[in-house]
Amino acid sequence: MKRIAQFEKVSFEQFKEGFGPGAETEYADIRLPRRATAGSAGYDFFSTLDFTLEPGREIKVATGIRARIDEGWVLSIYPRSGLGFKYRLRLNNTVGIIDSDYYNSSNEGHIFIKVVNCGEKTLTIKKGEAFAQGIFTEYGITADDAADGVRDGGFGSTTK
Secondary structure: OOOOEEEEEOOHHHHHHHHOOOHHHHHHOOOOOEOOOOOOOOEEEEOOOOEEEOOOOEEEEEOOEEEEEOOOEEEEEEEOHHHHHHHOEEEOOOOEEEEHHHHHOOOOOOOEEEEEEOOOOOEEEOOOOEEEEEEEEEOOOOOOOOOOOOOOOOOOHHHO
16 A cells, blocks of 8 residues: 555644634544554544534534645545435535645644535534544646646635
8 A cells, every 4th residue: 555645633723723712622632534444445534522413504623633645646535424324414515625735734734524414313423433534546637737826725725
């Protein structure tokens, strides 16, 4: 297996900005994403807080995680398949895309995951429970690609 990335915690200051009050306790308990089995493609992301989502409700979770990713690779974020199947848990942006240059953004590449309960049953996630997964994928570019922009930020930052 090719090793192309490394998960890290963002600084406490960055986490506190994204998390809000009570960040001290939650920051100490952040778990880096990990695979459950040797054959797993996805790295589980663990919630930094307890939350309950009634049908139709959404929440943005500050993970406290950043990913240093080699150029030519991307991290895609999805809900854990069991939660999607049982509760119709979805990401608000359908798939989260974490580009390799996000790591160097002014927000330290802090990964936020916004989920919505599209089902009919109330979902409860406990702090430390896996609720999303990330999968690394290699990608290519066109022969005539001339992208020269510089990222500084998250959602929608490359179109500003």
